[in-house]
Amino acid sequence: MKKVLLSGFVIFTFLGYSVQQRFDAEQTSVIVPNSSVTPSAGFSTIVTPTPSPTAAQAGSTPPLAKPTATPTPKQLGQYRDGQYTGSVADAYYGNIQVKAIISGGKITDVQFLQYPNDRNTSIEINTQAMPYLKQEAIQAQSANVNGVSGASASSAAFVQSLQSALNQAK
Amino acid sequence: MDMPVIVEIVGESKAQAFETVFDYFHWVDNTFSTFKSASEISKINDGRLPVSRASREMLEIFRLAEQTKRETDGFFDITRHGKLDPSGIVKGWAIHNAALLIKKMGHNDYYVEVGGDIEVSGHNADGKPWTIGIRNPFAIHEIVKIVHLINHGIATSGTYERGKHIYNPKTQKPAGEIASITVIGPNVYEADRFATAAFAMGNEGIRFIGKRRGLEGYMIDTGGIATFTDGFEAYTI
Numbered sequence: 001m002k003k004v005l006l007s008g009f010v011i012f013t014f015l016g017y018s019v020q021q022r023f024d025a026e027q028t029s030v031i032v033p034n035s036s037v038t039p040s041a042g043f044s045t046i047v048t049p050t051p052s053p054t055a056a057q058a059g060s061t062p063p064l065a066k067p068t069a070t071p072t073p074k075q076l077g078q079y080r081d082g083q084y085t086g087s088v089a090d091a092y093y094g095n096i097q098v099k100a101i102i103s104g105g106k107i108t109d110v111q112f113l114q115y116p117n118d119r120n121t122s123i124e125i126n127t128q129a130m131p132y133l134k135q136e137a138i139q140a141q142s143a144n145v146n147g148v149s150g151a152s153a154s155s156a157a158f159v160q161s162l163q164s165a166l167n168q169a170k
Numbered sequence: 171m172d173m174p175v176i177v178e179i180v181g182e183s184k185a186q187a188f189e190t191v192f193d194y195f196h197w198v199d200n201t202f203s204t205f206k207s208a209s210e211i212s213k214i215n216d217g218r219l220p221v222s223r224a225s226r227e228m229l230e231i232f233r234l235a236e237q238t239k240r241e242t243d244g245f246f247d248i249t250r251h252g253k254l255d256p257s258g259i260v261k262g263w264a265i266h267n268a269a270l271l272i273k274k275m276g277h278n279d280y281y282v283e284v285g286g287d288i289e290v291s292g293h294n295a296d297g298k299p300w301t302i303g304i305r306n307p308f309a310i311h312e313i314v315k316i317v318h319l320i321n322h323g324i325a326t327s328g329t330y331e332r333g334k335h336i337y338n339p340k341t342q343k344p345a346g347e348i349a350s351i352t353v354i355g356p357n358v359y360e361a362d363r364f365a366t367a368a369f370a371m372g373n374e375g376i377r378f379i380g381k382r383r384g385l386e387g388y389m390i391d392t393g394g395i396a397t398f399t400d401g402f403e404a405y406t407i
Contacts, residue, residue, distance in 0.1 A: 131380025132400040138306065138314040138390055146294050148313060150305025151328035151350050152173050152285030 173285030179272060180279035180295050187275055191268050195284070198264040201227065204255050215253045234363075235259050242367035242378070247339045262325060262362025265289050269357070282358075287325040289358035307349035307390055314396070315352075315388060317405040323358025326350055327369035328390075339370060351375050351389040354405060360385065 081103050177191050201210045210228055213219035224232075235248045235256055248256045265282050269289040272280045279292030281300055290300040299320045303313030307328055317324070328350025351368050355361035364385055368375030376397045379387035386402040 131377055133376060133380055133397050134400070134403070135395055135397050138394050138396050140306065140309075140312045140314060141303065141316050143301070143303075143316055145301040145303040145313065145316060146178075147176065147281060147283055147288055147300070148286065148303045148305050149288055149324045149326045149352055150286040150310065151307065151326050152287075 174283075176281070176283040177268070177272075178281040178294075179277050180292070182277060187272070187277075190275075191271060191282070194268055194271060195264065198260065201225070202231070202256060202260045202264075204253075204257065211254060211256065231256050231260060231263065234263065238363045238367065242364070242371075244340055245370045245378075246363060246367035258366040259363050261285070261287055262323070262357075262359040265362075266323065266357045266359040287323070287358050287362050289323040290319050291321050293320065304352050304388060305350070308394065314390070315406065317354065318407070319354065319405065322354055322356065323361040324352060324354050325358055325362035325365040326352040327365040347392040348372055348375065349390045349392050351379070351387055353379055354386045354402070356384055 175192065175195050177188055179187055182188075200206065200208070203209045204211055204215070206212060210219065210225060214221060214224060214228070221229075221232075232248075232254075235246070238246045238259060239248075246258065248254050248258060261284060265284050265287055266289055269280065269282045269291060272282065273291065277291075279294070281288065281290050281294070283289075286305070288302060290302075294300050299318040302317050302319055302324055304315040304317070304326065306312040306314045328348070348369070351365055353361045353365040353368065355364065364379060364382065365387075368379050368387065368389075371378055373391070376387050376389040376399065379385050379389075380399040386399045386405065388396055388398040388402055390396050
């Protein structure tokens with residue numbers, strides 16, 4: 001879930017860069033691009049999308065156009081129809097680049113052109129709310145093995161701590 | 171770490187490779203053991219060394235512990251009665267680093283274990299996947315399950331003493347009655363940190379493992395019933 005939320009921020013940030021370039025003064029709503037995205041608690045870095053050379057500068061005001069005598073709004077939604085490709089940004093775990101497809105003034109599709117996938121920690125997505133679990137009674141096995149995995153005294157750290165506390169209480 | 175360290179490198183007969191690995195574990199122990207008053211962690215814990223002057227590796231461990239705490243919703247926590255005990259994350263981290271050392275030497279088939287947490291690469295001396303048994307928490311000389319691993323880590327968190335309670339660090343109350351949980355992951359660092367956290371979650375731990383991509387788990391409750399994740403059985407064939 002956290003991954004999806006972060007991507008959501010990135011999507012809209014890219015849209016902000018791309019759409020603002022084509023900003024029409026007659027539009028009543030504007031997406032102001034953020035120069036940084038504050039991550040949710042799961043991340044320790046800030047994603048800063050790098051604007052492409054053609055994108056508007058962060059924080060700059062939209063170009064003012066003189067209102068025409070007969071304003072003709074092109075669509076009812078917020079965005080102009082079309083396809084917008086965001087610039088490649090360093091999402092710390094890898095590059096991220098999104099493409100937004102806008103139709104009828106609304107975002108109808110978002111595609112990831114590049115997505116961080118070169119580290120184990122960046123591809124864990126909660127795909128199921130309820131994992132499928134099975135049960136069985138344990139049974140002794142008699143085959144030879146190369147090694148055995150079992151708890152050692154200090155791997156159950158919380159139990160060890162409890163034991164030392166109990167020892168002190170005696 | 172007063173735990174057996176076992177290293178097997180298939181095809182390697184010279185002692186040097188093994189000594190390099192054992193030297194590394196000695197360094198880990200001298201740095202991170204809370205039982206050694208001269209260790210860096212002991213100096214930090216009793217104020218002889220400020221965290222601002224901690225070593226790069228110590229700061230890395232703190233960072234990884236914090237990340238693991240977030241990823242486990244607080245169930246993994248190295249703070250203990252006002253002190254830091256990073257052993258729950260150092261162990262898997264150190265074994266994984268030792269495995270990387272062996273790989274850097276040019277080996278592809280090896281086995282590294284510290285106290286029941288294991289990382290394997292490639293195949294055993296018979297040319298087959300490494301066969302690892304899961305210990306019976308009620309009869310420690312028995313195994314109750316066998317898995318076949320090639321490039322994985324496996325870690326087990328648990329207690330062999332009946333009547334011991336697992337404490338939920340958030341409620342300070344017993345978390346639920348499980349005897350052990352074994353986690354298989356892409357390396358032993360991942361397996362160990364999540365096995366530690368999942369154990370603290372009690373009965374819910376296996377569900378947490380099941381939800382996390384890349385991990386499989388086998389939990390044994392105090393009644394001798396095992397609950398395991400969907401993809402676990404693939405390792406038993």
